[in-house]
Amino acid sequence: MADWLSTIPEAAQDYLAGKRLDEVECIISDLPGIARGKAVPASKFARQDYFHLPDSIFYQTITGDWGEAAGAEGFIERDMILRPDMDTCTAAPWTGDYTLQVIHDAYDRKGKPIPYAPRNVLKRVVELYRAKGWEPVVAPEMEFFLVARNIDPAKSIEPMMGRSGRPAAARQAYSMTAVDEFGPVIDDIYDFAEAQGFEIDGITQEGGAGQLEINLRHGDPVKLADEVFYFKRLIREAALRHDCFATFMAKPIADEPGSAMHIHHSVIDIATGQNLFSGPQGGETDAFFHFIAGLQNHLPSAIAVQAPYVNSYRRYVKDHAAPINLEWGRDNRTTGIRVPLSDPASRRVENRIAGMDCNPYLGIAASLACGYLGLIEEKRPDRQFKGDAYEGEGDIPSVMGDALDLFEDAPKLHEVLGADFARVYSIVKRAEYTEFLQVISPWEREHLLLNV
Known part of the structure; x- marks a missing residue:
């Protein structure tokens, strides 16, 4: 060297x-x-x-x-x-x-x-695409909270103190004033990102108290996963400089929205350089619908990877900025699978299921694996959902144990992600879930101790 x-x-x-x-x-x-x-x-x-x-x-x-x-x-x-x-x-x-x-x-x-090394799992999935003549492209969105320092697990998480001396307020989505409250932290995030050579596409205030979102430019899945991996550390370090914590926990504060890692997908035909989701006249192709069908059919089995902790399932709450089902719709943020507004060259599919607590390599790999299976199987998705998808039925597992059951009974997904990875991941997560079930929560002590 x-x-x-x-x-x-x-x-x-x-x-x-x-x-x-x-x-x-x-x-x-x-x-x-x-x-x-x-x-x-x-x-x-x-x-x-x-x-x-x-x-x-x-x-x-x-x-x-x-x-x-x-x-x-x-x-x-x-x-x-x-x-x-x-x-x-x-x-x-x-x-x-x-x-x-x-x-x-x-x-x-x-x-x-x-x-079962996460970066190798993602590389494996990307190579499966390339073997078919396809180049997968992703763009992740990172949501996270800036919260007050908390070293007592028994104490509830609280929003950080803003620049004005007031705690960060909720329900101020897209507010520039709210973003300004975190100005010193954001300045360090920009400075660190510039020093590391990362391009931020934008920072916005999200709906939660002290909740921010950072968007990254689209590109190679492994490179983008590397950046999210690096960004999590970068953001934590920036927060610590200003007497607060950055948390990527899916649902850190009760009654506030959770934090997602939305993943935008497109696929390029390597031979032509064209977006596989758009035809010569700019229309939506069969591959576009097959990819959506793959997400609908296989994401239930992959949710244990994209929602990897017991806390992850607290995010999927009706009318709380997270999907409760796998309906798909155009420009509809209530659906689990969204098709954003775009021109034909930029046509993409957004997976809104993954939590920000997931491993970025594994979360992106699982999402790509579902889309890959859809392209291979060539099935059609359900009819496009129009209206408020929260009025539909929920079809996302509500607890980690159910999600692991679906993951363990998914041989097609295992074949794409790798059988050894699926074995190790399942065993480790089962051990983690079993350990959690031995913990008695404050809710149980409050409501059951003397009442049952």
Whole structure:
């Protein structure tokens, strides 16, 4: 890796211009989307082509417990080989010294990709598209809350204190005044993003108290998932500078909307460079409807990946800015599948199911997998829904256990995402869900202790 600094992306080179690089963070996403890895001196990084981490990082639940997912050889914590993808090299501008981050890919000792590493899962799905002559394109939207510092799990989450000295107020969607309340945090988000070479398409106030949305430009699914992975850390670090927390929890505050990661999809015909969803005269193609049908038919089985925690299901509340079913409609934000206004070249399909708490690699992979199955199966979707979809029937699982049942009984989805991934994910999530069921909540103590 001699002279590796001359090969890194331009934004990283600009960040280091005239500076001395001190450290490199070698990172990889685990199942929840937490960055795992090692920080090494820059001089050591220049001499290493790879490093090792145990495969057990993919068997860990969000609480730090373990799922029995190691397979026939048992829990021996076999070392993986992690190799850097230098295209992902970017600044860590919040650190006290000059530090770079590099995302790594995980391989076994034979050089094969670890099948349950989230970035490898997404790469697998993208390659299935490319094998058919298709190039998938996505654009994620990231919703999150800025909240007051909270170090007591028994205490309710509260909105952060705004610049005016008043708590952030709800029901001010798209308000520029509300955005201004978070000005210092947003300024740091912009500064960090610029240092990292990320292009923000816009920041808006959402409907919740202290809730913001950041839109990213459309592009390659792996690159965009990398950016969301990086952005979660970037936004948290910006918030901490201003005495507040950034949370990507799906439903952090009762009676407020939840936070989604809406995913816009289009597919390019590699041979022609044309949008597969639009015909020569600009009309909607069969592929457009097949993709929608794939989402309708397979998203129920994928919701356990896009809504990965017990809290995720608190987001799907009628009339609360999240879908309750998988109806589809044009320019209709009450449906789970939305077709936004666009010209034919930009025609796309928006999946509004995924929560912001999902792993971006896995959330995008699952959504693409459903669309891919639709393109292969060539089925038609249900009739377009017109009107308020909240008046329709709910068909989204209401608890994690039901979603896992659907995921475990979905061989077609497993084939696209990878059977080993499906096995490990199911075991880890079952362990997590079982652990949650052992917890007695304040609601139970309040209403059942003396009344039943």
